[in-house]
Amino acid sequence: MSHSTLKNLSLAATMALAFASTSALAETTINIAGWGAKSGPLRSFGVNSEAVMKAAVARVNETGGIKLKDGSKAKLAFKYHDSACNAEQAIAVARKVASESNALVGIGPTCSGAAAAMFGVFQKKVGDAGDTGLQFPILTDTAVRNGLAKISQWTFRNTPNEPDMYDKLWAWVAANHPNLKTIYGGTETDQGHSNGTYSKVIVQAATRHGFKWSKGNIEGLSGKLASGFKNVLASSSNWLQADTNFSVQARAFRRSGADIYIISSHPFTTCGMLKELKRQRATPKLLIGLTSSSSQEVMKGCAAEAEGMIIPTSFAPITDMAKEVAALANKNGGDADLHSAAAWENVMIIKQVMESVGVTGQASMVQKERRMIRDGLEALTTTNGLIGKVTRVQDEGEALKPYVFVQAKAGNWVVIHDPR
Amino acid sequence: MEYYLGITQTIGVHTLLGLSAYVLLLTGQLSLAQVGFFAIGSYVSGILTVIFGWHILPALLVGALVAGFFAFLVGFPALRVKGLMLVVATIAFSEIVRLVFFNVNWRVEVxxxxxxxxxxxxxxxxxxxxxxxxxxxxVVLLIWLIVILVMVLLWWLDKVRAGAVLRAVGEDELAAQSSGVNLTMVKVAAMTGGGVIAGIAGGLFAHSTTYVDHHTFSILLATFAVSYPILGGLKNVLGTLMAVIFIQGFIIEGLRFMGDYRNILFGLLIIVAMNFRPQGLVDGNFTSDLRKLLRMNQKRGGIDA
Structure with missing residues (x-):
């Protein structure tokens, strides 16, 4: 190679590099962060959320990115962190993202316990100078335990409202199965969400709609939310999250003679319990499950045993968009379900809010823009969900999401009622 | 900066938890009850600040004393069992405590x-x-003042007769008893001291994470509590601190990007560490080696100058 060719090549390379770096400088990036359980027993929840979030961020960028205050466009970038299902780790990630990155908003975490702890280190009331808590907006996709967003005015959730869902579900069951009168059930007592929803929401809603506990009246149970919840638990046949043997519980279910069995647990023990019920030939006329079990984990783990189970869910591939998100999640190595699908909605909500409040993407404005985004989230009254309009519960940071009732049929969750 | 301060908090709290197990390990008792005392400290001090509006310092003190009282009670039956039986008995205690808090419902409007x-x-x-x-x-300052205080106290204890008695019981109970050591008193005192330290750690934990539930006080945390001093070494209180930095700082925080793999690596690194440093990360020669190193550096500095 001659000296002049080498010179030309190096000149061309230098120009290309210079051009590339100029383009890079010109392109503004808006950062957001996600975190959840990507390790430990609930790993699949984090994997699913990340897969959906990745698809949503890609969609935002494909459609031009985020429109900035000056009218220019910026790419959206995200980083997903593993916070396991652990309070200390969720707090550590929240602090890391808030203090070590330019992320304007966070999505996560997975577990309600971790969320309860993490939300606690945030400033309770916006603008309270006496409160030194973190000032960083969060829009949670997964942690579903009742009332968590109220812990801080910086924390918002886009998670289903179970009291409303189960109230409508039991009304539907009463109307469509008038011959079914009695209920019996159990929950994984050491899981806050399963336990709380079962003992304070599901059984009360069933009572409200005229269903009777198969083993006689439960003291204090009136149909009012949380009424007699301790006695509900004492009268039920329960198990623990780590249990692998359900023979005693299944026998109690079978002997209850109830028309309807309620199994309020996450996919792992739901499958264990369903398999044992089948082994003992316990055959209820109807099975009702917990929202979190309307996922692919149940279909993968015990589709045959779950056959006929009905669950209210805020996600099902029943609209074109929902179908597309489900396909994109699969492509990214995850599943779209009622928890992870919210990550898509959250990214779109964040885009909408960023564009309405006018972010600049400048590093010096990060803290100010975090506050603007928080205020923007607070101001929302409705958002577009994958299966319909979502109503925001103002002052509480919570959502009222549309839902459908799905039933396990031949290895799939099939929509059997659409009250939207 | 907030992030690093948060990690420093976590390391401080876990160091205290590890030191509570360290005291017991000196007397040869492997206890998984520390997480039970930790839970008691958490709930008691949390209740005092949240429901009764106490200042954090008296709340921590009362939490520690209540935990110490329960440790004192546990100390007597624990005397009757050793080794694996003690492990089982102390797991049972921790599970009882966990299940009690699992059922505690005391809601007050404040x-x-x-x-x-x-x-x-x-x-x-x-x-x-x-x-x-x-x-x-x-918060970091408060936690580390307490950590340093406890470490200095344990260091000092190691230099006086009481420390020698603790180690004598740990090395050979029978020989220690033959020399006139009151085994009951020594073991119960170690259990109580460990309980007090775990109680303070629990109080600090609850207030720095703002939330506790029965999942927090799992067997995993109890295992961490005894792993710290075993991995760090029992010859020196600094060993526990080094082990906590290694586990909480490096494995859990530093390797977060590895997701599930860090759990595998965690087990692997512990095996490697225990094989290459069976006496712990910090052995008996640690301080003299450190002193030698400093002296060498000083000499080198002198020549260079």
Missing amino acids: NGLEVGPDSTQGFREIRYFAANGWEQAH
């Missing part, structure tokens, strides 16, 4: 907000630090 332990839903809003204007640095 300033228009319902607060207090809510059985399976946990105990939220233990927000003393943030609500009272404590900056992260202040």
